[in-house]
Amino acid sequence: MQKLKVSAHCPSCGAPLELQEGANVSRCPFCNLPLLFQSPxxxxxxxxxxxxxxxxxxxxxxxxxxxxxxxxxxxxxxxxxxxxxxxxxxxxxxxxxxxxxxxxxxxxxxxxxxxxxxxxxxxxxxxxxxxxxxxxxxxxxxxxxxxxxxxxxxxxxxxxxxxxxxxxxxxxxxxxxxxxxxxxxxxxxxxxxxxxxxxxxxxxxxxxxxxxxxxxxxxxxxxxxxxxxxxxxxxGTFELKKIENRKAQEVCLPKIIPHRCPNCGWDLPVTPNQLVFPCENCRRIWKISENSYQQVNGEIAKIKDLPITDPSKTINYYPFWVFETRPQKENAFSIQKLTELLPSEIGWFKVRDKSKPFLFYIPAFDIKNLGKIPVLSLILTRTQPDLETETWGKSELTGAVMSPEDAQKIAEIAWIYLLSSKINIPLGEWRDLTFENGRIIWYPYYEEGSFMEDAVSGYTFQTYKPQV
Ligand SMILES: [Zn+2]
Ligand SMILES: [Zn+2]
Incomplete structure (x- = not known):
């Protein structure tokens, strides 16, 4: 998509500044203030x-x-x-x-x-x-x-x-x-x-x-x-005709505010397209919503329970939306039920506790090639990793760019794709799953330049580094 240039003014020093259309945050080039422009x-x-x-x-x-x-x-x-x-x-x-x-x-x-x-x-x-x-x-x-x-x-x-x-x-x-x-x-x-x-x-x-x-x-x-x-x-003469009572009220004239942690006042990361920002100072995680901030729970995949492919490399954590799934006519969807439905998905046979609910994973970080989003989603969803989580400690966290609503839509289409690519599965009643109780879990990756490698499966892909 053609992203247009947007010009605005810094509310603090009045300097003109330029940002890319769709950017939520930016930094004033003159007074260096980080700024929040809009919410999704x-x-x-x-x-x-x-x-x-x-x-x-x-x-x-x-x-x-x-x-x-x-x-x-x-x-x-x-x-x-x-x-x-x-x-x-x-x-x-x-x-x-x-x-x-x-x-x-x-x-x-x-x-x-x-x-x-x-x-x-x-x-x-x-x-x-x-x-x-x-x-x-x-x-x-x-x-x-x-x-x-x-x-x-x-x-x-x-x-x-x-x-x-x-x-x-x-x-x-x-x-x-x-x-x-x-x-x-x-x-x-x-x-x-x-x-x-x-x-x-x-x-x-x-x-x-x-x-x-x-x-x-x-x-x-x-x-x-x-x-x-x-x-x-x-x-003739040009005369303006107006329909006065049909004014669209819902257009928002944003208040540009400083992009800072509501708890400790520390500058939040100026990553233009993100919606979720970790505060490196007080270790709280914030999601923007209606030109304000809401705290999000930071759940980090516990590394000691994961089989890491190369312990010598540095690990960074990237966010995934994780949803619980529910078929239309049932209360819950267990791994056991999945193995019956999709016997060729060997990953699910390895899950120890098959009474566990079937979780759907959607990458929430910036990925250069959008087509990789469902691929990465299915890699984790196909293995149903036994993730234990801990609260955010020392690790490097990357913020999220994807909203939970968009993540749900990816989950819907990835699931339909997964079912339809298997033999003899009537899509029927299994087609529409409900994806609920979305939460963010940060998952370990190795980072090398603009490439990333899943530290558990070894899958490599290119990320998108936006210009700040
Ligand atoms: Zn300024
Ligand atoms: Zn803070």
Whole structure:
């Protein structure tokens, strides 16, 4: 997905700063203060600065008329700047194609064929006036978004209200994405998909309107405030129509606050995409939620109970969401039941206590190749490690980027994939598991450059190191 640049201001020293769209935290380059910008699911608003000035408008309008062989304007009456709202929806889709009619041959365990795709769509949120601009397009030259906050509001033009509310906007976006996703399906296969990292934002785009008089009478033009292109010309006078009562209230003007441990005041790690931050000073772990912090229990896999592949290497701990599972018609799901259902999954036969509940593991840290997320999930889920945990002591913990809601969606699709890749399993009643009581467990890895190795199974993959 194309991550746009966002510019904002430090609430402490006022310096301008730039961050990547979607980043939750950043650091002021001038006063060095770590800052919390947003929480997951908050709908942020941005605007784009006009690149065309008011004094250029009479020239632009005549240039358009000249190019179209029309007479030049005799008098320019009124020039106004409007900010038109657009909803932008971005998401990562995880999907898999399943063949419900069961497979012919015994399949070997292979990397999960769960694919990912990024989606990014936008559409006008104000429709009572026709500005002849139904989507923003994505032209890199104007891609710097300016964050709207309590302290940074638009003052140089008329801001039009969104007339489509956020719920309708999200539904509309998801509906069109589902139609597009169906194109990935071949006739006999069923497409299973889950939308992750669903982000809705509002972008205000500048347009100029100009009323003028020619030999033929009154006319108006609508001019793109970024490119200066005439979007529309029409006889008559431009008059704004507004539907006042349809204002979308749920847009959030964030308060940018210092990103510090609520307990001890220590700076929390400035890792832009994380949601869960360990405090290295007081050893508490915080999850951001609605521009504030909630404490999370830190459970660390106890190393002395795990068979470590190379004790000489340094171990770092990476977070996993761990869910208890429940089939639709049963109260619980035991390892015993699983071994009956999936006899080719030898990992579960090795679990000593088969009355234990079946736990599902989802990596919660930044992974460069998104397709590896279900693969790593199934590696731990397939072995059901007998994890004992301890509280956070001296070890290095990496924060989590994945929300529990998104982790649940990965679990759903990984489970359906696992079932569908096995012979003679009717998906039927086993298909929909409930994933509940999510908690985070940190699990040991060796780290070598941008690669990581599971310290227990030896599986290697590349991580994503975001720029701070
Ligand atoms: Zn500052
Ligand atoms: Zn602290």
């Amino acid at each position: 699911h908050s709908i942020l608003s941005y605007y784009l600065e006009p690149k065309v000035e008011k004094k250029e408008i009479p020239f632009r309008l005549d240039r358009f008329r000249k190019e179209n062989g029309e007479s030049l304007s005799r008098r320019v009456d009124e020039i106004k700047l409007y900010y038109l709202p657009f909803w932008r929806f971005t998401s990562q889709v995880f999907y898999t194609l399943i063949d419900d009619s069961s497979c012919e041959s015994f399949q070997e365990v292979k990397e999960a064929e769960i694919l990912t795709k990024d989606w990014d769509i936008n559409f006008a949120a104000h429709n009572s006036n026709d500005f002849s601009l139904s989507t923003l397009g994505m032209r890199p030259e104007w891609l710097k978004l300016i964050l709207l906050t309590d302290e940074n509001l638009i003052t140089d033009g008329d801001v039009l209200n969104p007339e489509i509310d956020s719920i309708t906007a999200k539904d509309k976006a998801l509906q069109s994405l589902l139609v597009l996703m169906e194109n990935h399906r071949s006739s006999e296969m069923e497409l299973v998909n889950r939308f992750l990292d669903e982000t809705l934002s509002l972008i205000y785009f500048p347009v100029w309107t100009v009323n003028f008089i020619t030999g033929e009478g009154k006319h108006f033009q609508v001019i793109d405030g970024i490119t200066g292109r005439t979007l529309k010309q029409s006889p």
